[in-house]
Amino acid sequence: MNQFESLPVISVEELAERLKDPDGLQLIDVREPEEVAIAFIEGFEVLSLSQSQQWSSDISQRFDPHKETFVLCHHGMRSAQMCLWLINNGFTNVKNITGGIAAYSTRVDSKIPQY
Secondary structure, eight states: OOTTTTSOEEOHHHHHHHHTSOTTOEEEEOSOHHHHHHOOOTTOEEOOGGGHHHHGGGHHHHSOTTSOEEEEOSSSHHHHHHHHHHHHTTOOSEEEETTHHHHHHHHTOTTSOOO
């Protein structure tokens, strides 16, 4: 079993339901700015993995480590890495969005462009 298989996950369909009332949710998108410029979901804060030196030191001031936190990327691998990092840094309620924004575009909102 690899380290990502034990991560809590949320499907894109479940995410769509939760986004109808996002109060109390923390939403993190770890894609690059040029990816976010093509396709994004309203309400996500962009923390590009490649720029982690800029945001990693104050992550627990910017986000509540105990609030429900969903992490998004293109297909689900970078977000899985971020979930592990968050858990290793004291976050207790983190979920990886399975399939990322590509799956969200295919299965929930076709207006979001594929890339």
